[in-house]
Each structure stands twice: as C-alpha cells, then as structure tokens.
Amino acid sequence: MKTLFTLILTLLIISQVKSQDKFLTKTGFVSFFSHSLVEDIKAENNQGLSIIDTKTGEIIIQLLMRSFMFKKALMQEHFNENYIESSTYPKAIFKGRILNYDQLVNEDLVAEIEGVLFVHGKEKEIKITGEMKRDSDELILSGDFMVEVADFDIKIPTIVVNNIAKIVKVSFEFHHTPYK
C-alpha cells in the first residue's frame, strides 16, 4: 500500500518537472514566397511563436499576420487589408505532432510533422518534412512546404491574377530554447 502511494507520488513529481521537456521560441522565422511572371512577392516574419513538447512530440506555432514585412509598403497594406484580412483573422496557427520525435537524440532528424494549419478562418490538414537539430541548448526546427492560396479562401481579383502565384512556398526556422 505504502509503496504504491510512493510510486504514484513519484509519478506526480515527475509529471511536475516535465516542463523541462518543453521548448519555446518567440522569434521564429517564417517567410513566404510567391513567384509569378509579373513579380515576385516575398514577406518575412521574425516574431513566430513556437512551442514543442518533446515528450509527446506536440507542436503549436502561432503567427501574427501583421508581423509579415514586405519590401513594398503597399504590398503589405494590400496583404493585410485585401487578401488575408488581418483585422478579422489576425493569426495563423499550426497545431500538429512530430511523428518521429522519439528518434531525436543527439543527431539530426528528418522530422515528419502532421497537423492542421489555420489561416484566414479556414483550416487544412498538412504534412511537412522538416529538419530537426539539437545544438547545445537549442532545439532547431527548419524546413519549407507549399500551400495553395485557394485552400484558404483567399480571393485574388482577375486584374492581378498574373501577379500572385497560386501555390506559395512557406519557409520556416525556429530556434527553440528550454521553457522554464
């Protein structure tokens, strides 16, 4: 009886210190790139919030749409006002799981990530192959994937249909540090 009680108590303590297994960054890098014959559009966001639980492999990434910086101010305004409608849909969120997170020891890992991407009030299941690295204290996750603009109900008027790619490349790099 007593041993069972101690065991459970130990379990409880272990579960309390599990926060060591969480890794966080608030300065994650995310960019997207749209290539078309008329023009290339690129935007960068350096304020990505990402959190990983290495115990379960769960990952949540959150981005503020307004933090995407464009070269041309007018592009940025149109992105926020006309396309992504960031006053109505301020955030992009990815909720997923790193399927093979348990293989991460010290060497690099080709991470298989599955989850749901929420953008512009729509959600879509996506699969991402990323690269995961442990560098002293840091847990680095990087990679890229393609998204179809039409999947997220983002309307492109016919007049600029040649300016914006139908499939946009998203690149990311997160340097997580242990969360305390």
Next chain:
Amino acid sequence: MKKIIITIFIVGFNITGFAQDLELILAQETVNETTIVSATFKGTRLLNGHSVETRKKETFEFLISHRFGRINSGAYNLFGLDQSNIRFGFEYALSDNLTVAFGRSSFEKTYDSYLKYRLLQQKKGEKPFPFSITFFGSATEKTLKDYSPDKKPTFTNRLTYTSQLLIAKKMNSNLSFQFSPTYIHFNTVRKIEDSNDVFALGFGGRMKISNRVSINGEYYYSLNPFKSINAQNSLGLGIDIETGGHVFQLIFTNSRSMIEKGFIAETTGNFFKGDIHFGFNVSRAF
C-alpha cells in the same frame, strides 16, 4: 484508499493535460503588442481634401485629377463634360511620416506645393491611442492674368496659405471618420468685406462596401465664408476603387477647384440646386 484515488486522479489530470498545457503556455507567451492601425483610408485624398494617409518612405506618387463643368449646364455642354479642369500632382515621401508635393491646376493656372506630416497614429493593443493626426500645410500661387496691365499684382499678393489638422479614427475595418479644422490665409481678397483669414471645419468618412471599393463623403463648413462671391460650403460624394498600385476616385462635388483654398473658401456652386461637378482622381504609387 481515498487518498490513492485522489492522487491517481491528480496524476491522470496532469498527463491528459499535455495538449492543454501547450496552449496555455502559448496564451501566456502571446504578447499584447501595441500595433499601429493602418489604412484608415485607401488614398491620400478623402475626395477633394487630404486624408490622414501618407505614403511610406521613398514612395513616389503621381496624381491626375479632373473636375468637369456643372452637370446642370445641360445637354449642349454634355452635362459639363465639355469643360474640364485638370490638376497634376507629384508627391514624394521623404519618410514614412513626411510627404512633400508639388502640383499645378489648370483652374486659375494655380501652382501649389505642400507638406504633410504625420504627428500621431492610431494604435491598439497594450498602449492604445484613439486617433491618427496629420498636419497639412500648403502655399499656392495663382498665375492667371485676370488683372488689368497697369495693376499687375506681385508674387506675394497672389499667395495663399492653408493649414489643416487632419484627425481621423478608424472605427473598424470598414468605417473611418475624419475631422479637419482648417485655417486659410489669403494675402489678397476681392472685396473689403471679405476676411483675409477663413476658418472652416471639415467632416468626412468612408465606408467600405468590399475589400477594394468604398463610398466616401466629405463636407467643409466655412465659419466666415467670402461674402463677395456668396461662397458655399463644399460637399463631395464619391467612390474609391483600388486596383493594385492605383486608386481611382469618382467624385460628385459642388466645388470646381481641387486645392484646399479653392474648394474650401471659393466654392460658388450649390450642390442641392444641381451645381454638381463630376470628376475623378487617379493616383499611381511607384
């Protein structure tokens, strides 16, 4: 036994709480940043008058504006389309907050130059600020030779200065309002009963009807209008259409001039008697 059940319950709760934990941490770490409320209006003009908007650093904007004759001038004049005033304008943003510009109107062959400076911007978040405030200052020179040869006015005689404080609030993504107290100084007036200093209050707003189209309205109430010309308050109604780097504005107004001193202080048409000018502004930002 009871203790064990409670402990198991707590442990179980802790383990199932994993997913919620991440979201909780995420919510805690989300900073409530102060963000600037941008795009109060689509263009740098509400209709006739300026909006609080300035272009971003190193943007060059070219504007072409037209005001046709009065619609009630009849079919003979094709409802005013036979007569046309044009203004060309060039604007350059020295910084995100400061724009300098130069323009020339065919009406009274007037040159104008102005600067716009953003004093404050509407903000939301941790440290909100309710309004955007922009200062507008211009000087205009009329060059039309409408004087008798022996009474040639000097350059200074024909100068007029306008100062405006443009105060705007974006209520939500569709609705914005602007209040524009205005002071205009004429170096020369027509008659002795006219004051050299004209004060006016501008009111305006826009309502978006789609992401790229909005309906705008603008009214300038003059506190001491020119008596000699029976000056009227300026009213404008219009539609903004935005496509890429262009903003098109279609305008119905009782004012013929496209510069502040002209439409605020020297409007003679009565909107409600049909003295309406159709016109448009086209701007292209580079």
